[in-house]
Structure formats: C-alpha cells, structure tokens
Amino acid sequence: AIQMTQSPFSLSASVGDTVTITCRASQDIRNDLGWFQQKAGRAPKLLIFSASTLQSGVPSRFSGSGSGTDFTLTISSLQPEDFATYYCLQDYNYPRTFGQGTKVEI
Amino acid sequence: QVQLVESGGGVVQPGRSLRLSCEASGFNFYSYAMHWARQAPGKGLEWVAVIWYDGSKKEYADSVKGRFTISRDNSKNTVYLHMDSLRAEDAAVYYCARDLLRYSGYDTVDYWGQGTLVTVSS
Numbered sequence: 001a002i003q004m005t006q007s008p009f010s011l012s013a014s015v016g017d018t019v020t021i022t023c024r025a026s027q028d029i030r031n032d033l034g035w036f037q038q039k040a041g042r043a044p045k046l047l048i049f050s051a052s053t054l055q056s057g058v059p060s061r062f063s064g065s066g067s068g069t070d071f072t073l074t075i076s077s078l079q080p081e082d083f084a085t086y087y088c089l090q091d092y093n094y095p096r097t098f099g100q101g102t103k104v105e106i
Numbered sequence: 107q108v109q110l111v112e113s114g115g116g117v118v119q120p121g122r123s124l125r126l127s128c129e130a131s132g133f134n135f136y137s138y139a140m141h142w143a144r145q146a147p148g149k150g151l152e153w154v155a156v157i158w159y160d161g162s163k164k165e166y167a168d169s170v171k172g173r174f175t176i177s178r179d180n181s182k183n184t185v186y187l188h189m190d191s192l193r194a195e196d197a198a199v200y201y202c203a204r205d206l207l208r209y210s211g212y213d214t215v216d217y218w219g220q221g222t223l224v225t226v227s228s
C-alpha cells in the first residue's frame with residue numbers, strides 16, 4: 001500500500017496567517033491526491049481534488065499544489081472557521097490511504 | 107441536495123457480526139461508486155472499502171479483507187458494510203462516502219455521511 005506521510009502533525013497559527021501542510025507519497029501518484037478538512041465531531045469535507053482543483057463552494061484562500069510524490073495544501077489568510085484537522089488522501093490506487101492528519105490550532 | 111445517512115452501529119462483542127447501512131438521497135445513486143471509511147476515537151481516518159456503481163468491483167483495506175463485505179442495493183439507494191469477526195481495533199465511527207465522478211471508482215470522494223459509531227467490547 002502507498003504510504004502518505006503528512007507534516008506537521010500539528011501547528012499553531014493566528015487569524016490572517018498563511019499556513020502550509022505537506023503530504024509525501026511513498027511512490028509516484030501523479031496528481032491523484034485530495035485534501036479534506038475535518039472539524040471536531042463532524043464528517044470530513046473535500047477541499048481540493050486532483051492535487052490542485054478547488055472543490056465547488058470552497059473558499060479561494062485554500063489552494064493545493066504538487067505532483068508525483070510531494071504535495072502542499074496552503075491556506076492563505078487563515079480564518080477562525082479554518083481551525084480544524086486536515087488530511088490528504090491518495091486516489092492513485094487501492095487500497096486508498098490517508099495521511100496522518102494535521103491539526104491547525106490557534 | 108446529496109444526503110448520506112448511516113445506521114446500524116452499536117455495541118457488539120468481539121468475534122460477533124454487525125451490518126451497517128448507508129441510505130443515499132439527492133443524486134442518482136446507481137451511477138456512483140460508494141466507499142466506507144472509519145475513524146477510531148481520537149485517531150485519523152482510515153479507508154475501508156469501495157464498491158463500484160454496478161457492484162461489479164469491490165476493494166478492501168488489508169486490515170478488513172476477508173472479514174468485511176461491502177454490498178449495495180441500487181433499488182433501495184443503499185450501500186451496506188457487513189462486518190464479521192469484529193475485533194477491538196475495529197471500534198470506530200464508520201462513514202460512507204460518495205465517489206467524486208459518475209460511473210467511476212477511480213477518484214476521490216466528495217460527500218460524506220455523518221457516521222455511525224461501532225463499539226467492540228465484551
């Protein structure tokens with residue numbers, strides 16, 4: 001199975017900051033990567049698919065980049081509602097695998 | 107609007123079985139692959155299984171292969187997860203989720219249900 005290594009495990013930030021979360025795949029996965037946001041007690045929400053395509057309705061301060069093995073989620077001008085845990089998910093092959101998650105805290 | 111509603115969770119003894127259901131509405135269920143994922147308390151997300159839109163193909167995580175079976179009934183807009191030989195490590199919130207694109211199974215997931223909690227305890 002492809003291993004997805006996400007970093008950092010957690011980070012502290014302030015409203016208005018720009019934060020970057022990275023995800024590294026154990027093999028080339030082209031651009032077959034999605035990013036999800038999960039708030040406590042809630043289901044995950046798709047933010048970005050195909051590494052860089054913003055899902056409909058997601059604010060433009062979220063952006064994704066990368067291909068091959070290295071990927072980045074960037075949140076520009078962090079808003080109060082962005083404090084959550086973020087996961088990457090590879091959809092290159094089965095079994096699908098998630099990164100370990102990054103908790104963005106105030 | 108797209109809705110996915112899971113049910114069937116509860117407390118079950120180790121070694122016993124449980125069947126989860128996920129009823130879909132608001133979209134053409136028959137044309138989408140459906141997934142199950144889970145999240146143990148305080149832990150990250152783990153993908154569990156997928157079934158193609160027509161039921162022709164199924165894939166499983168290694169951790170559940172041979173014990174869990176995914177199925178669907180397109181006439182009832184429902185996907186199921188039958189779990190046998192449950193272990194303590196299977197305790198989690200189980201989510202169903204829809205594949206992003208129609209007539210595929212090779213994409214990420216977009217919509218998720220609210221989850222159903224499975225507790226494995228004697």
